[in-house]
Amino acid sequence: MKALLYTEIYKLFCSSRTYTTFAIAIVLMAIINLGLYTDGENILSFILKPLKDYFILEGNILNGYLIAYFSLNTLWVHIPVLVIIVGTYIFSSEFEYGTIKVLLSQPISRTQLIVSKLAAMVLYNIMFMTVLALFALVPSVLIFGKGDVMVLNDGLHFILESSFLKRYVLTILFATLAMIAFSSMGMFLAIWFKNTLTSILVAFGVLIFHTLIQSFVLALSSGWQQLLFTFHMSMWQQFFVTEVPIRMIVKSAIFLIAMTLIFTQLTIYRFKYINISE
């Protein structure tokens, strides 16, 4: 098992796709920082115009913490897209290269192989989210400094500078869990279709479908909404409301863990009995 895990991690780090997704995340963060550095004051005054009639706003409003939050909020739909590319590829590439035949003709257990791939996928998600978290926060704090954060999310919320880092770390942990859940769906699709492109397209389709329903079908009761995994994925935003709804977040975390476990079980079951005939 140790050797299998080592080889999976080795393959992950030898793949250019892994570094490409990191690079894309870093470039996106750099673009956001650059955009806000050059025109941030104008954008902010436009956004805050209605508020200025009722509030006196003082201090460093356009600060690094606000930009870190803004970056996550802007990219939360794009991050799963990047994550699923590598998450799916870990599994489907073996079918595409035909290396699955070489691997499975060695005296190793199918379950151990799939579990080691799962572990590599989880490690990739943790690494990706860590890179994202650091590059969303550190450069913006260095350029724009720290400060309290104003968040518009079902009302206006003020996040004190002192509590921001704690909320940010919890957000990243929750987002990592969400990405692992989404990747676990990707890996199931990869085993099912044995093809990277089809798996990624179907995963995108599911993501877009859930997002559209969540965004546009207003008639959905909150009960129905809770069946959409995008509803639970976006729950990280609740860490940036004044009173964090812990119960709701825990419920979503349980949903995401359950989703991960179900897809993992389905993947193991499918992989165990699959015939590698092509």
Added chain:
Amino acid sequence: MLSIKDLSLKYDNEYILSDISFTVKRREILGLLGPNGAGKSSIIKILAGLVKPRSGSLTLDEESLSFEDLRAKCGYLIDSPSYYPHLSAFNNLKLIERINYTKVDCKKLLGLVGLGDVGKKKVRHFSTGMKQRLSIATAIMRSPELLILDEPFNGLDPNGYQDIINLLKDLNACGTTIIVSSHLLDELEQFATAFVLINKGKIALNISKTNLMKSNRKVTLTFSKDFNASAEALIMEKEGIFISNRVVELTIKPEEIGPIINALVVSGSIPINIETHTILQDTYFELAR
């Protein structure tokens, strides 16, 4: 050594393999033959644990074992060679070495299959023949007691054939039992010691090389001019079939070939071309037609 009994495989209500039973003796080189789609690769995939059969059992040295357990005793080459294209040949081997918990001199292994100079090259830059050699290196990595190779000559040039045949002969001389599937009858006849011919998922012929050599040969003789009367009488005596005035087909024992040609030469009919077929070739061509 390895006995396969009543192996059957069914896909979409169609039998791909039906009641396949044969035995490979220790130190034997068994040639698995058959036209495209006959079921050779399916047998090998079952033996490699990649495909689960509908029925069938295995015994290795009189002890029954599962298809999954057989993998620990075998080295495999499964049809088209498959590797991580972004890794070097050396690193590809190292990965397989690691998951097998073995210690192998991968450089030496690459040298053994003629890839000693290109070990650091990424596999994406390899030709099909080079990938095939790398597959053979993977198959023999664990010094298995049984080597199962599916089409090991694919993509190889004539030098490549000979290198691989020599390597297989050397391994066999050191005690490795080999099952090898191929379309190349001439190459297989060079070194295999037994043959199993598969057609439409069934065994059409199962014969040892010794028996194959003893069996009647079909000999086609072509002469420069029409047969004379004494030659015709000789041919009639051997129940030959006249294809034309100058071509005749005889079915005779191998030891009779020399004397009859001598007799024909003495009678004044000199053959300008002699073509011999074994029962293996005849059966194969009959099935492949």
